[in-house]
Amino acid sequence: MYVANKRRSVREAGMRDVHRSLPQGATQKQVAACIDELAADPHISGILLQLPLPGQLDAASLIDRIPVGKDVDGLTTASAGLLARGEYGLRPCTPSGVIELLNSAGVPTKGAHAVVVGRSQLVGRPMAQLLLLRDATTTLAHRHTTDLTAVTRTADILVVATGICGLIGPEHVKPGATVIDVGIHRTPTGLTGDVRAGELNSIASLITPVPGGVGPMTIAMLMANTLQAARWTHHPAHPH
Numbered sequence: 588m589y590v591a592n593k594r595r596s597v598r599e600a601g602m603r604d605v606h607r608s609l610p611q612g613a614t615q616k617q618v619a620a621c622i623d624e625l626a627a628d629p630h631i632s633g634i635l636l637q638l639p640l641p642g643q644l645d646a647a648s649l650i651d652r653i654p655v656g657k658d659v660d661g662l663t664t665a666s667a668g669l670l671a672r673g674e675y676g677l678r679p680c681t682p683s684g685v686i687e688l689l690n691s692a693g694v695p696t697k698g699a700h701a702v703v704v705g706r707s708q709l710v711g712r713p714m715a716q717l718l719l720l721r722d723a724t725t726t727l728a729h730r731h732t733t734d735l736t737a738v739t740r741t742a743d744i745l746v747v748a749t750g751i752c753g754l755i756g757p758e759h760v761k762p763g764a765t766v767i768d769v770g771i772h773r774t775p776t777g778l779t780g781d782v783r784a785g786e787l788n789s790i791a792s793l794i795t796p797v798p799g800g801v802g803p804m805t806i807a808m809l810m811a812n813t814l815q816a817a818r819w820t821h822h823p824a825h826p827h
């Protein structure tokens with residue numbers, strides 16, 4: 588469904604979309620060959636490998652076959668390195684979308700205490716790096732954090748990306764905080780996040796909804812990255 592949504596957005600933005608669907612049992616070699624073909628094609632500006640992959644595949648080494656200039660998900664080692672050094676490059680879509688949400692809502696990051704819960708390569712780690720670049724005092728919490736509640740309660744900006752449905756409740760949130768819920772879970776009563784948003788109305792000053800919050804921003808940032816990558820493709824002086 589996410590792939591279908593991305594393909595639709597690509598077409599709506601006036602770009603051409605090329606979709607390669609491999610069988611569930613595809614080998615590392617088959618997926619690598621598919622990426623290599625797209626990487627070598629001068630008519631392709633951006634490539635993404637939809638995650639998660641089936642267990643027989645090693646995602647990290649496959650992602651690293653994507654040339655850095657076409658890495659519209661910002662997940663290659665090269666893109667992660669540029670981000671870690673605060674240098675110009677394509678950045679992961681979900682964390683970039685969160686920064687856009689904070690900007691558009693006028694939430695100041697400079698000097699704020701931002702706590703990110705979850706340390707995935709896809710969201711948590713790059714999120715912490717981006718907040719640091721925005722001059723937030725940043726804490727990255729995870730499953731081994733001692734007394735998570737005490738840590739999250741000091742956050743002016745709380746970003747939750749744990750994959751645990753309803754983990755965060757009122758006891759975790761400082762009054763007036765901005766809460767960003769990256770989680771998405773399908774339950775018998777509908778879609779819900781990592782945050783029990785309904786219990787936070789009188790505590791948080793701002794909170795992103797699920798659905799309709801971070802998810803659509805992820806796709807919007809993918810479009811922005813793809814446009815940037817296309818500009819580089821057509822202007823040979825680009826940095827990659």
Ligand SMILES: Nc1nc2c(c(=O)[nH]1)N[C@@H](CN(C=O)c1ccc(C(=O)N[C@@H](CCC(=O)O)C(=O)O)cc1)CN2
Pocket residue numbers: 589592635636637638639660680681709771778797798799800801802803804805806
């Ligand atoms: N290669 C990647 N794989 C994955 C990424 C990614 O950024 N790159 N992120 C997630 C899934 N994802 C995009 O791929 C994604 C998740 C959710 C949404 C979204 O719009 N959600 C809607 C609800 C849609 C629904 O379920 O009905 C919302 O939150 O309102 C977009 C993209 C893992 N894999």
